[in-house]
Amino acid sequence: MNYAYPGSPREIIRDFDQTLRPGTTMGLVGPSGSGKSTLLDLIGGLRKPVSGSVAFDNVPASEAVRRAATAWVAQTNPMLHGRTAVENAAIALLAQGADMMTARAAACRSLADLGLEDRMLAPMARLSGGEQQRVSIVRCLLSDRPLVLADEPTGQLDHQNTAAVVDAFKTLARAGKIVIIATHDPSVWERLDEMVDLRESP
Amino acid sequence: MRPSVVVREALLTAVSRPFFAFLIVLTAMVALALPAAWEVSELQNLAQRVEEAEARGSNVVIVSDQEEGVSAFECEKVGSWVGVVHAGWFKNTGTVQFEKSARNPLQKASASSSYLEIVDPSFSPGTGGLVLGAAAAKELGAPRGATLSTSTVGDVVDTDRRAPGQARWVYDVRSAGLFMSANECWVEAQSGSTQTVARSLRAAFSPSPTIEVRYLYEGVSSSDWTQRPSQYAWIAAVAVTLLPVTLTVYIRRSEIALYVTSGVRRMDAAFIYAFAHGFLVAVGATGAVALTLFAHLMVATRWHETSLLIGITAVISGAAATFSLTAVVATAVAMLPLATSVKDRT
Numbered sequence: 116m117n118y119a120y121p122g123s124p125r126e127i128i129r130d131f132d133q134t135l136r137p138g139t140t141m142g143l144v145g146p147s148g149s150g151k152s153t154l155l156d157l158i159g160g161l162r163k164p165v166s167g168s169v170a171f172d173n174v175p176a177s178e179a180v181r182r183a184a185t186a187w188v189a190q191t192n193p194m195l196h197g198r199t200a201v202e203n204a205a206i207a208l209l210a211q212g213a214d215m216m217t218a219r220a221a222a223c224r225s226l227a228d229l230g231l232e233d234r235m236l237a238p239m240a241r242l243s244g245g246e247q248q249r250v251s252i253v254r255c256l257l258s259d260r261p262l263v264l265a266d267e268p269t270g271q272l273d274h275q276n277t278a279a280v281v282d283a284f285k286t287l288a289r290a291g292k293i294v295i296i297a298t299h300d301p302s303v304w305e306r307l308d309e310m311v312d313l314r315e316s317p
Numbered sequence: 318m319r320p321s322v323v324v325r326e327a328l329l330t331a332v333s334r335p336f337f338a339f340l341i342v343l344t345a346m347v348a349l350a351l352p353a354a355w356e357v358s359e360l361q362n363l364a365q366r367v368e369e370a371e372a373r374g375s376n377v378v379i380v381s382d383q384e385e386g387v388s389a390f391e392c393e394k395v396g397s398w399v400g401v402v403h404a405g406w407f408k409n410t411g412t413v414q415f416e417k418s419a420r421n422p423l424q425k426a427s428a429s430s431s432y433l434e435i436v437d438p439s440f441s442p443g444t445g446g447l448v449l450g451a452a453a454a455k456e457l458g459a460p461r462g463a464t465l466s467t468s469t470v471g472d473v474v475d476t477d478r479r480a481p482g483q484a485r486w487v488y489d490v491r492s493a494g495l496f497m498s499a500n501e502c503w504v505e506a507q508s509g510s511t512q513t514v515a516r517s518l519r520a521a522f523s524p525s526p527t528i529e530v531r532y533l534y535e536g537v538s539s540s541d542w543t544q545r546p547s548q549y550a551w552i553a554a555v556a557v558t559l560l561p562v563t564l565t566v567y568i569r570r571s572e573i574a575l576y577v578t579s580g581v582r583r584m585d586a587a588f589i590y591a592f593a594h595g596f597l598v599a600v601g602a603t604g605a606v607a608l609t610l611f612a613h614l615m616v617a618t619r620w621h622e623t624s625l626l627i628g629i630t631a632v633i634s635g636a637a638a639t640f641s642l643t644a645v646v647a648t649a650v651a652m653l654p655l656a657t658s659v660k661d662r663t
Contacts, residue, residue: 161654186579193575197333209322210580254579 116167142304145313151297190267245276327592345601350608352550364619370536386498400510405432406499446471452484591647602636
């Protein structure tokens with residue numbers, strides 16, 4: 116797969132080729148500007164490759180199909196402001212058509228599994244960065260989407276919170292999801308199943 | 318996403334950022350109420366001007382014919398028309414000289430009591446004797462009940478407002494004879510019926526080619542109302558109200574993107590934010606209605622129902638337009654590229 120920004124002659128993603136199986140965690144590493152976020156956007160259907168494709172089960176998937184298959188965790192912790200942790204986590208199930216009671220109950224269980232049992236009803240703004248990331252991960256866990264893309268999820272976290280967040284990602288993989296994490300933090304990629312260094316792209 | 322969940326999410330979204338919610342409600346309330354208050358005020362000014370114009374005779378239509386005169390009998394029949402308050406006539410009958418009016422002779426006229434009621438609404442019909450214009454009465458020193466020659470002064474009429482040229486007239490009050498010709502037929506119409514009555518009078522007296530129909534006083538023109546600037550003020554109110562709405566929805570674009578990347582359809586996400594902010598506009602509009610009612614109670618002394626209706630209409634027009642445009646704004650923001658919105662840091 117190749118990609119260049121519109122109007123730019125330089126391909127920021129060049130001949131990227133990778134196969135991942137369900138239950139795998141993979142790290143994308145490289146310095147700023149090496150194309151980690153762009154590659155995530157391409158895989159998640161937010162951008163269209165200049166050439167090549169992303170395939171699920173060897174079948175090329177359109178942008179819409181990839182968007183529908185992807186759950187996101189971002190460094191900036193996009194959240195529903197003023198809403199509680201459980202409300203933020205539950206939207207993944209609500210989006211799938213679950214009723215409010217079912218979604219909240221499942222979100223509460225998953226938040227407790229990731230150590231947030233005391234923070235369920237706290238407004239998102241009162242959670243720490245690590246707690247907010249874990250809420251995002253719970254949202255991915257509750258989602259029926261097989262692909263989880265995380266863009267610098269631990270960029271603003273201390274060591275302890277980083278470890279907790281990586282544990283949470285491992286939980287996602289154990290649930291059968293493919294987890295791809297863009298990071299430049301060795302304490303993250305060292306614990307993942309696979310690692311691709313974009314500096315080594317041809 | 319279930320429809321009930323979409324609505325619930327919209328309501329929770331509306332109140333989840335209290336500062337922005339307060340800003341939108343307050344802006345909508347004030348911005349939508351101001352044009353309404355302006356409209357109410359304009360209507361009150363118009364009502365006052367119409368009232369003043371009618372006091373000077375803007376609702377009085379005069380039929381005259383310089384060559385043949387008008388039928389006094391036909392004129393009196395007009396008094397029974399729908400929309401007519403009074404119809405009366407006068408006929409100049411020369412001049413009269415009294416001992417005390419040494420300076421100049423006074424104008425003498427025959428007139429129906431309805432005519433004198435039009436000239437001076439305080440005139441008491443049914444009083445016998447002569448009726449004097451105010452200047453004539455002062456000049457002659459003849460108040461009501463005084464005796465002039467062999468006649469008694471039945472009443473004194475104030476001609477200042479509607480017939481200032483007749484202040485030195487002496488009227489002989491009488492009914493019309495069948496073939497009696499009058500100089501002028503005056504017809505006072507009910508407020509709002511003047512133009513209709515004028516058209517009917519042209520038709521009723523039309524056989525004569527020299528007939529002239531005119532208004533006693535050219536008062537408020539209908540264009541004074543139809544061209545008022547305040548009728549467009551709600552458009553400015555919509556623009557002002559849309560500012561915080563657009564700002565807030567744009568700031569919350571990462572939330573919309575979060576819904577979409579979590580699996581919510583774009584149109585459902587757009588609906589959540591359109592409904593949430595439209596709801597806040599509706600709350601503000603409700604406040605604007607309350608402010609309009611208050612303004613109405615403070616300034617409306619005339620035409621109460623019309624005044625209230627026009628004020629509420631201004632609020633509803635502005636609110637409906639803002640509500641619709643809020644949906645457009647939310648849809649447009651929901652269509653922004655997710656790659657940038659989902660990573661937005663606001």
